[in-house]
Amino acid sequence: MSKQVSRETFDQVMVPNYSPAAFIPVKGEGSRVWDQQGREFIDFAGGIAVNALGHCHPELVATVTEQAHKLWHLSNVFTNEPALQLASQLVEKTFADRVFFCNSGAEANEAAFKLARKYAHDHFGADKHEIISCKNSFHGRTVFTVNVGGQPKYAEGFGPNPAGITHIEFNNIDALKAAISDKTCAVVIEPVQGEGGVLPATPEFLKAARELCDQHNALLIFDEVQTGVGRCGTLYAYQAYGVTPDILSSAKGLGGGIPIGAMLTTSKVAPSLAVGTHGTTYGGNPLATAVAGKVVEIVSRPEVLAGVQAKHQRFVDGLNAINAKYNVFKEIRGMGLLIGAVVTDEFAGNARDFLKAAEAQQLMVLVAGLSVVRFAPSLVVEDKDIDEGLARFDAAVAAVVAAKRG
Structure with a gap:
């Protein structure tokens, strides 16, 4: 018999690098979640943009069940049909010619950065190794990816840090021009900075990055771990911008809740990861x-991608209506169903107060930094769930305002 556990059990047995919510979800269906006490929550967090099709989507349940009766794991000593079929789908639907599978976004970025340096080494020599990233970016928690990320707090205490990494202001073309050189092997950009505040790149910035990379024989990497697989209303966000990278990292929504990551690249770049240069046991x-x-099949359906755009507007309209009552947000931004509500100066640094208040109203939301409330619901969230969730968020905002303003 399984041992009875509670939120207190976490503090007794888990490493304290997380501070999870006070309740424990035990069941989910669509955009609804139930906790140990049977309370029903609406999920606007989506497992941090992972549950692209909500909880227990019937087609995914059927796929898991069918495959579980066939084959789970082989290692990459052998290939397998589902991997080859998924790679073929991704090649067909994107710029990519080649795919590498791993288990997470951090691993996909690790592979991307290693490939960029290896490609530069193979074609231009060891001096061409520098990576340009953006301030406030986030690319994972490995020692390499956390340092490529533009949030120094996540790298503190884990040094010495890898060398050859420069950070510039996001959306600043002049800063990129000043930083890039013939020693640059790659420029890495999130089309929408997720953890950094749900801040979309400007089309001009991405276009300039493409042109500057071409001029300096550097590779352009798009980190689409959070923005990919329909999250922004196209299969990948780069397709909405019309700017094509050389390497793209994907994870989160790709597995709909099952851990998987992918690095996509071209036939020009891929050969630098020759046999033995990189690997993964589970990938x-x-x-x-x-x-x-x-997941890719379902998300690619025209009605799903069109629905993301319509649901985006429903969310934005609802959030603007809430803000008209309480004046707590100075900007609602994002793309598709990756939406950020930036709090006013009055509430600066206190976005988590809204998250906690939402929990009290049985609503699951996220934050992105200290001053942005983030929403990343299922791409197929029903309109009635959006409306009910926003009504609960209205009550949460009212509670925060009452506590602040009296």
């Missing part, structure tokens, strides 16, 4: 790739 396992293949 591309049949169970994960079978589920991801079904």
